[in-house]
Amino acid sequence: MSENLKIGIIGAGIQGVCNALFLQKKGYRVTLFDREKPENRSASYGNAGHFSPYASLSMNRPDILIDVPAMLLSATGPLALQWNYVPKMIPWFLKFVKNCTRKKMMHTAKYMHQILDLALPAYDELFRDVDVSGLVESKGIIYFWTDKDLKSRELEFNVRKELGVEQQLLKPDEIYDLEPHINKIYHGGVLYPSARHTRNPGKILIKLFEHFINKGGNFLNHNINNLVVEQEKPALKTDDESFTFDKVVIACGAFSKKLTDKLDEKIPLEAERGYHVHFKGHDHLLSRPVIFLNRGFGITPMDPGLRVVGTVEFGGLDNPPSKKRILNLVNNARYLFPELSEHYDEWLGFRPTLPDYLPVIGPSKNYKNVFYCFGHHHLGWTLGAISGKIVSKMISNENTNLNLEPYSSKRFS
Numbered sequence: 210m211s212e213n214l215k216i217g218i219i220g221a222g223i224q225g226v227c228n229a230l231f232l233q234k235k236g237y238r239v240t241l242f243d244r245e246k247p248e249n250r251s252a253s254y255g256n257a258g259h260f261s262p263y264a265s266l267s268m269n270r271p272d273i274l275i276d277v278p279a280m281l282l283s284a285t286g287p288l289a290l291q292w293n294y295v296p297k298m299i300p301w302f303l304k305f306v307k308n309c310t311r312k313k314m315m316h317t318a319k320y321m322h323q324i325l326d327l328a329l330p331a332y333d334e335l336f337r338d339v340d341v342s343g344l345v346e347s348k349g350i351i352y353f354w355t356d357k358d359l360k361s362r363e364l365e366f367n368v369r370k371e372l373g374v375e376q377q378l379l380k381p382d383e384i385y386d387l388e389p390h391i392n393k394i395y396h397g398g399v400l401y402p403s404a405r406h407t408r409n410p411g412k413i414l415i416k417l418f419e420h421f422i423n424k425g426g427n428f429l430n431h432n433i434n435n436l437v438v439e440q441e442k443p444a445l446k447t448d449d450e451s452f453t454f455d456k457v458v459i460a461c462g463a464f465s466k467k468l469t470d471k472l473d474e475k476i477p478l479e480a481e482r483g484y485h486v487h488f489k490g491h492d493h494l495l496s497r498p499v500i501f502l503n504r505g506f507g508i509t510p511m512d513p514g515l516r517v518v519g520t521v522e523f524g525g526l527d528n529p530p531s532k533k534r535i536l537n538l539v540n541n542a543r544y545l546f547p548e549l550s551e552h553y554d555e556w557l558g559f560r561p562t563l564p565d566y567l568p569v570i571g572p573s574k575n576y577k578n579v580f581y582c583f584g585h586h587h588l589g590w591t592l593g594a595i596s597g598k599i600v601s602k603m604i605s606n607e608n609t610n611l612n613l614e615p616y617s618s619k620r621f622s
């Protein structure tokens with residue numbers, strides 16, 4: 210009987226909370242662990258807030274390797290390295306390069322599309338029970354660009370077309386009609402009408418978390434530093450306590466590797482560091498999220514102000530935030546909106562990323578009662594509900610009618 214099974218979930222970010230809600234719906238007794246309080250500043254709090262069902266094409270693509278050196282050298286570009294981390298990065302980077310063939314790119318796109326296509330309906334199931342009025346808007350997302358790298362834009366457009374993604378190319382005048390306050394530096398763009406955005410990801414996360422607690426869920430504010438399995442029963446260890454469950458889910462985002470390493474599995478998870486800042490009092494400048502592709506950053510209109518988000522920085526989990534990257538975001542934002550005032554709230558977060566840009570969802574290689582749900586890179590906010598739904602079905606041995614093999618951690622062994 211499902212009611213009698215005890216499930217422990219480590220991590221109360223969007224993945225952990227959505228797992229908890231879908232498992233709770235099935236009648237399991239769920240305990241959620243996080244070393245921080247629910248209102249913490251994890252990736253799930255500070256992201257750009259896009260629900261992006263269109264975004265099946267990831268970073269592993271043949272053209273990216275040609276662009277990397279120029280991106281690293283550019284003062285306005287999206288890519289950065291913390292040099293002390295370069296030696297640690299090399300194994301991940303070599304695996305990433307192997308995943309940049311056209312064939313691998315299409316494999317990733319196909320299996321990202323498979324779950325992205327179900328992402329919004331899965332959220333709608335959760336939002337039926339939680340009041341998110343005023344927090345989610347359906348105005349689409351605009352990406353725009355200058356003529357400089359049109360080839361990359363063609364590739365994106367064609368792959369998405371092949372997958373049946375709804376997209377609408379925009380001429381400069383059409384971008385102006387939709388968002389008239391942006392400095393007219395662009396030569397073209399695309400609107401993804403199916404995209405939504407939230408005005409406050411942190412608030413939605415807390416609402417989902419509170420719903421879990423109100424329905425009888427249990428939360429323990431602990432750091433889990435080890436996981437052992439004895440007679441098929443996983444036990445989660447803190448410094449001085451041990452909690453035994455029938456099944457557990459590791460949903461610690463970019464920190465998940467610290468636990469999976471203890472289960473004799475070498476999963477090549479890296480952190481792509483990203484930043485945000487806010488500008489208050491400029492709500493009239495933007496009505497929907499925009500992304501300026503040449504500089505790899507975006508702006509989302511949110512309750513705390515215009516949230517400027519971007520940068521892919523490889524520097525691990527322990528290096529301090531880079532002031533240079535914050536300045537880069539601020540300057541880029543002013544390039545689009547010269548009238549912006551002083552920024553506030555400098556934030557660094559960690560995107561959990563595997564070298565093939567597919568998440569890990571499913572049972573561990575060595576222990577059938579330990580499940581993984583992490584590695585959703587730039588799309589972990591979008592994929593929270595559907596990933597939780599998939600794990601809940603796996604745990605209750607229900608058919609999903611999906612091919613879930615591409616998300617298995619076994620692909621790295």
Ligand SMILES: Cc1cc2nc3c(=O)[nH]c(=O)nc-3n(C[C@H](O)[C@H](O)[C@H](O)COP(=O)(O)OP(=O)(O)OC[C@H]3O[C@@H](n4cnc5c(N)ncnc54)[C@H](O)[C@@H]3O)c2cc1C
Nearest residue numbers: 220222223224244253256257259433462483588589590591
């Ligand atoms: C700058 C930026 C912009 C982004 N924009 C978007 C976007 O617009 N749309 C989108 O879909 N995605 C976006 N993402 C990606 C998305 O935010 C992440 O993929 C997603 O939030 C990851 O969720 P998570 O629950 O896996 O991890 P997290 O949100 O990182 O949560 C993990 C939780 O686990 C806890 N934890 C870790 N280790 C332990 C432990 N040992 N014991 C107890 N607790 C532990 C942490 O405290 C944390 O609360 C963005 C990310 C960044 C950084």
